[in-house]
Amino acid sequence: MSIRIDPNKCIGCGKCCEVCPGSLIVKNEENKSDIKYPRDCWGCTSCLKECQAGAIRYYLGADMGGNGSYLYTKKDRHFLHWHIVKENTEEIITINQLESNNY
Numbered sequence: 617m618s619i620r621i622d623p624n625k626c627i628g629c630g631k632c633c634e635v636c637p638g639s640l641i642v643k644n645e646e647n648k649s650d651i652k653y654p655r656d657c658w659g660c661t662s663c664l665k666e667c668q669a670g671a672i673r674y675y676l677g678a679d680m681g682g683n684g685s686y687l688y689t690k691k692d693r694h695f696l697h698w699h700i701v702k703e704n705t706e707e708i709i710t711i712n713q714l715e716s717n718n719y
């Protein structure tokens with residue numbers, strides 16, 4: 617499991633920096649976010665949930681999704697779309713965030 621941020625997609629909103637509970641993400645001189653301490657990331661996905669630009673990839677690792685598989689998100693109002701990419705396939709799981717804490 618690892619997080620990577622695409623500087624070409626990052627719009628510099630800073631939300632990932634604000635929500636990371638370990639303060640692992642910082643802005644660089646180009647106002648793009650970088651994960652500074654990737655080894656300390658425990659994969660909580662808070663940064664993915666906040667990124668409106670789909671700039672953050674969460675690599676699942678060989679034991680979860682297979683080598684090279686990853687997640688990224690897209691937001692549409694209160695709907696969060698989880699994109700799961702593996703080899704040449706992409707699946708989407710949509711969560712209504714207004715109801716996601718209902719049990």
Ligand code: SF4
Nearest residue numbers: 626627629630632667
């Ligand atoms: S939340 Fe996404 S777009 Fe905003 S600074 Fe972080 S990586 Fe960039």
Ligand code: SF4
Nearest residue numbers: 636657659660661663
């Ligand atoms: S997954 Fe969680 S711990 Fe890791 S960088 Fe994102 S917000 Fe921080």
